[in-house]
Amino acid sequence: xxYHHSRRYSVGVHTLPPHYTLTPFPTQTQSNDxxxxxxxxxxxxxxxxxxxxxxxxxxxxxxxxTVDWSLAKSGNLCLDLCCGSGDLxxxxxxxxxxxxxxxxxxxxxPQLEKAVERARxxxxxxxxxxxxxxxxxxxxxxxxxxxATMGYGLRNVSNxxxxxxxxxxxxxxxxxxxxxxxxxxxxxYVYGLQQWYLANVVVPVAHQFNxxxxxxxxxxxxxxxxxxxEQVSIAKQVGxxxxxHYSMAGGTxxxxxxxx
Ligand SMILES: C[S@@+](CC[C@H](N)C(=O)[O-])C[C@H]1O[C@@H](n2cnc3c(N)ncnc32)[C@H](O)[C@@H]1O
Numbered sequence: 001x002x003y004h005h006s007r008r009y010s011v012g013v014h015t016l017p018p019h020y021t022l023t024p025f026p027t028q029t030q031s032n033d034x035x036x037x038x039x040x041x042x043x044x045x046x047x048x049x050x051x052x053x054x055x056x057x058x059x060x061x062x063x064x065x066t067v068d069w070s071l072a073k074s075g076n077l078c079l080d081l082c083c084g085s086g087d088l089x090x091x092x093x094x095x096x097x098x099x100x101x102x103x104x105x106x107x108x109x110p111q112l113e114k115a116v117e118r119a120r121x122x123x124x125x126x127x128x129x130x131x132x133x134x135x136x137x138x139x140x141x142x143x144x145x146x147x148a149t150m151g152y153g154l155r156n157v158s159n160x161x162x163x164x165x166x167x168x169x170x171x172x173x174x175x176x177x178x179x180x181x182x183x184x185x186x187x188x189y190v191y192g193l194q195q196w197y198l199a200n201v202v203v204p205v206a207h208q209f210n211x212x213x214x215x216x217x218x219x220x221x222x223x224x225x226x227x228x229x230e231q232v233s234i235a236k237q238v239g240x241x242x243x244x245h246y247s248m249a250g251g252t253x254x255x256x257x258x259x260x
Pocket of ligand 1: 037088
């Protein structure tokens, strides 16, 4: 499907089967957003490997749980917001099968390029669209998608209510969305451990990959991020009739499950 206002993205598209598209969409980003976009563009080459090491391989389990909570099923058209290099998009593709389709959206082109390449190599018979766009202003019609996921994206957007409002708009009535993210632990001991891990493991390991400065953004982003209860309240205010937050990994991870 070609979305309104979209145009073809040239990088690598000529090497791809017809159902792969990578499409930019004109975005109006605020300065905070441009920062985030630059960070994720710069870390794209090492992002997947670092995720694996820093989560002890657990991020794959949390992502699979997220897709299960999204209730995506065979034949669905599903959206993966802030898709990055595509981890959740690929798990969603397995859930919707070859009769369904997954649309991945991200504003960092280097991340999308990795997603396109991974899809070509490992998921050649599944259907994807890759859209370069800001999730605060989605280039899709209203009531378009059967379901959605978002992994480690909500914490990074500059306006959470706006992001959830846009998501609500593009979902069909009855759709379910599952949003995975890191959280700051509520338990003071776990919080202490989390802070220690970020300062003494995450940043030094990232330093080995020459991206220490980029990974230092995680600690302040956790401080700003609303906790589960507040997320539920924002989601209900923007129109989701069902909102439940599930805490995982000692409260350092969480999944917000929403129903339209
Ligand atoms: C931590 S990565 C997560 C990638 C992937 N979902 C995963 O779980 O591995 C966050 C992604 O969100 C994207 N992002 C952040 N804010 C965005 C926005 N306003 N619009 C589109 N993408 C955004 C970044 O470019 C980045 O690729």
